[in-house]
Amino acid sequence: MERAHVARDTQFRLPTPSTCPPRVVRPLVHVAASLTVAGALNIMDFWPEFHASNWGREFVAGGFGGVAGILSGYPLDTLRIRQQQSRSGSAFGILRGIVGNEGPGALYRGMGAPLATVTFQNAMAFQAYAVLSRAFDASGSSQDPPSYKGVALGGVGTGALQSLILTPTELVKIRLQLQERAYANSHKLHNRHNGPMSVAKSIFQREGLRGMYRGLTITMLRDAPSHGVYFWTYEYMREKLHPGCRKDGQESFRTMITAGGLAGVASWICCYPLDVVKTRLQAQSHLSPVQYSGIVDCLCRSVKEEGYGVLWRGLGTAVVRAFFVNGAIFTAYELALRCFFNNESGIGIQRESAIWEN
Numbered sequence: 001m002e003r004a005h006v007a008r009d010t011q012f013r014l015p016t017p018s019t020c021p022p023r024v025v026r027p028l029v030h031v032a033a034s035l036t037v038a039g040a041l042n043i044m045d046f047w048p049e050f051h052a053s054n055w056g057r058e059f060v061a062g063g064f065g066g067v068a069g070i071l072s073g074y075p076l077d078t079l080r081i082r083q084q085q086s087r088s089g090s091a092f093g094i095l096r097g098i099v100g101n102e103g104p105g106a107l108y109r110g111m112g113a114p115l116a117t118v119t120f121q122n123a124m125a126f127q128a129y130a131v132l133s134r135a136f137d138a139s140g141s142s143q144d145p146p147s148y149k150g151v152a153l154g155g156v157g158t159g160a161l162q163s164l165i166l167t168p169t170e171l172v173k174i175r176l177q178l179q180e181r182a183y184a185n186s187h188k189l190h191n192r193h194n195g196p197m198s199v200a201k202s203i204f205q206r207e208g209l210r211g212m213y214r215g216l217t218i219t220m221l222r223d224a225p226s227h228g229v230y231f232w233t234y235e236y237m238r239e240k241l242h243p244g245c246r247k248d249g250q251e252s253f254r255t256m257i258t259a260g261g262l263a264g265v266a267s268w269i270c271c272y273p274l275d276v277v278k279t280r281l282q283a284q285s286h287l288s289p290v291q292y293s294g295i296v297d298c299l300c301r302s303v304k305e306e307g308y309g310v311l312w313r314g315l316g317t318a319v320v321r322a323f324f325v326n327g328a329i330f331t332a333y334e335l336a337l338r339c340f341f342n343n344e345s346g347i348g349i350q351r352e353s354a355i356w357e358n
Helices: 052-085 091-102 104-108 112-135 148-177 179-186 196-212 216-241 253-283 295-306 308-312 315-345
Strands: none
Touching: 052 091, 052 104, 052 112, 052 148, 052 253, 052 315, 091 104, 112 148, 112 196, 148 179, 148 196, 148 216, 148 253, 216 253, 216 295, 253 295, 253 308, 253 315, 295 308
16 A cells, blocks of 8 residues: 555645644654564664654654554464474474464464564664764764665664663573474473473473573574665665665555565575574574584584585575564554554544555
């Protein structure tokens, strides 16, 4: 769906750089589809000229978008995690096994952890990106969008900072997503966790705060460059698809979806081998024998035992998920933000006269 065009006297338009007062925010949606782990890599970029009330609306709309992204992409995220940890089997075969042996609900196991942190994670991410992209582009005008260099370096910094929140969240999520496999093999069903809090409590009691941050280094190595690639690709593609949109913010909904999807694919491809290593390291717990002593050991042993193909296992699932998540996030974000701006301005929407371009 493109931006709305309304017939006759009805007007429905988001504020743009040309229509907003100087101190009013000019929102441009920049969402990372799949990087979030899990979908969880769901990030928004806003112009740095924030107005307090507008920032609140952006924050809430971002929360809606993040939740929509997690809900729509989580089953594929669970499938990806199972593929990365598995030594054999196609994506369809693993999916059929999960649904047949554990029920459809197993595809959503562990979803509470990212849902609980997505709003705060997005708030931190877009604030960090807005500041860093400008900081790395100090010579540029505040009235112009950040340079591609500032965009890329700002994304790298944002990814590194976001790892501090993402590491414990993904650790808990991965443990729950793989729980049935681990416990079916060990038969220690009395230790089965019922939810994210149970997992977090167990890890903290046995391993302390350091245990909660198992995988921090590999998460940072994955997220810093992948976020840089994501933001650079997104900005570059949206400008190529709709020249001038980085300044006027008038790109179509289709342009945002396409640019976001391509950026998600690019960011996944550049970091995917590290994501496989991260999953295998974070899947290790005190309840099972430790297989890998660190990042290099995990990488070398995985390749030696399973071949180089193991480093790309589940990539197709991640790519498909990137487009699903981007579509859900952009749709939810766009609708929520339009409602907020429309309600504040008091512009009535005559639904019977609205014409939506598909």
